[in-house]
Amino acid sequence: MLDRTNPNSPLWTPPLAEPAPRELCTDCGVSRMSDPKQCGQACQFIKPDYPAMERQVHGRTRDPSRPDEQFFGPFRRMLRAAMKAPREGAQWTGITTSLAQRLLETGTVEAVLTMAADPSDKWQPAPVIVTDPKAMAQCRGMRMGYAPLLSLLEPARARGFKRIAVTGIPCQIYALRRLEKELGFERIYVIGTPCSDNTTTKSFHQFLDLLSDKPETITYLEFRADYHVELRFEDGKVKEIPFLLLPISKLPSDFFPITCRTCVDYTNTLADITVGYMGGQGQQWLLVRNERGEEILKLLGDEVLLSEPGSAGKRAAPVKGFLKNTELAAGGLPVRGMPNWLRPFMGWLMPKVGPRGLEFARARVEMKAVETVLHLRRAYPHKMKNMVPAHVWELVKPYGVEPQDGERR
DSSP states (O other): OOOTTSTTSSEEOOOOOOOOOOSSOOOOSGGGSSOGGGHHHHOTTTOOOHHHHHHHHHSSOOOTTSTHHHHHOSOSEEEEEEESSOOTTOSSSOHHHHHHHHHHHTTSOSEEEEEEEETTEEEEEEEEEEOSGGGGGGGOSOOOSOOOGGGGHHHHHHTTOOEEEEEEOHHHHHHHHHHHHHHOOSEEEEEEOOOSOOOOHHHHHHHHHHHOSOGGGEEEEEEOTTSEEEEEETTSOEEEEEGGGSOGGGSOTTSSOHHHHTOSOTTOTTSSEEEESTTSTTSEEEEEOSHHHHHHHHTTGGGEEEEOOOEESOOHHHHHHHHHHHHHHTTSOOOOOOOTTTHHHHHHHHHHHSOEEHHHHHHHHHHHHHHHHHHHHHHOGGGHHHHSOHHHHHHHGGGTOOOOTTSOO
């Protein structure tokens, strides 16, 4: 077992300060840094400026002539991808950790700032600085909970690292990009993962308790793009649950915090490369966003299978249904008002006729945009003018959601 408290360990978690209290906060780690006031500059929940940040990171904003950029942000190309030899313990085939491992192996970076499992809870994310490529294997898999990733930036700089990689979710990466020029690193490579909704690790355990009578034996959970949740267990068993049969009605109304319900960046648009699955149709989904993203992907060589993403079905009806159910939920979790006898049939039908591939990803982004507007309008109407970017209003417009007086810059 590695001693993560040792700065010379391949995985090191430095001592972390307590977070400063904030109203809307996912504890990205900035408030734990030496100057917590940087939150006012960095936080995407205060006054995000995506056009300016896209120009800074990618050299341009979203191109209206490329319609998918309105959904997913600037990109050079989108791909379906899978490692030819899937990595043991990975959430999918291990592309994210393989990219980070290769950055270390080639000497492109000196350290990777990422997440591993907390020693006391396999589902709790713990921020770590990784310096040994082999140690990236301990960072595979999904965690659920807040994780102060950016609190690692100052310890990494103090160690003398000049070239680093960061793997993170959108709220972490937006703040990183806002502070990037002031941090003093020679080069930062950013591998982003999409984030639809997060919750606390404690709440996630409540969810696991509803899915199995032996939740402690669950080793893997994934919300798949075929409308199923996949569970794996210590004894090798696999269980697949259609979305429509999930016990959502038994969860507390604040299971997903208001921050996650008002996030405007599902696809991590400020990463150099985004590695997700929503548009992958059973494989992973890559958005190579800029030249540095191309450089990162090239490191995998022929170890990765690449193909063009597909798209099928139509998203309008599911998004309209989500809009209606979110309005009816009045701040709680949207639960479909469908007879129980019909749910198994619809769970079987949706993977065959519902939106798939890129159309599924577009639907999810539109749902997140709808959710942002409705929840902010209910809970924080005074924040809408600054928190809702122009591209989000364009995404919700086809569904009859328009800015009211004072809601748009």
